[in-house]
Amino acid sequence: PSDLRFGIEICEDVWSPEPPSTGLSLAGADLIFNLSASDDLIGKNHYLRSLLSQQSARLMCGYIYSSCGY
Numbered sequence: 001p002s003d004l005r006f007g008i009e010i011c012e013d014v015w016s017p018e019p020p021s022t023g024l025s026l027a028g029a030d031l032i033f034n035l036s037a038s039d040d041l042i043g044k045n046h047y048l049r050s051l052l053s054q055q056s057a058r059l060m061c062g063y064i065y066s067s068c069g070y
Contacts, residue, residue, distance in 0.1 A: 025059035
């Protein structure tokens with residue numbers, strides 16, 4: 001759709017007490033992109049999926065996470 005609005009946050013922004021995605025969603029973003037250079041650790045993938053899923057549900061918007069890892 002031509003009226004799709006999106007916002008961008010960088011890597012660890014999503015772990016902050018008040019992530020930028022919250023303000024971006026309140027300002028009308030339908031989709032949030034998180035561009036990351038996060039390291040790969042055992043168990044981190046599961047934790048990260050859960051965190052991003054919760055943030056997407058909380059904000060009622062789509063969430064796209066892109067990492068430069070594997």
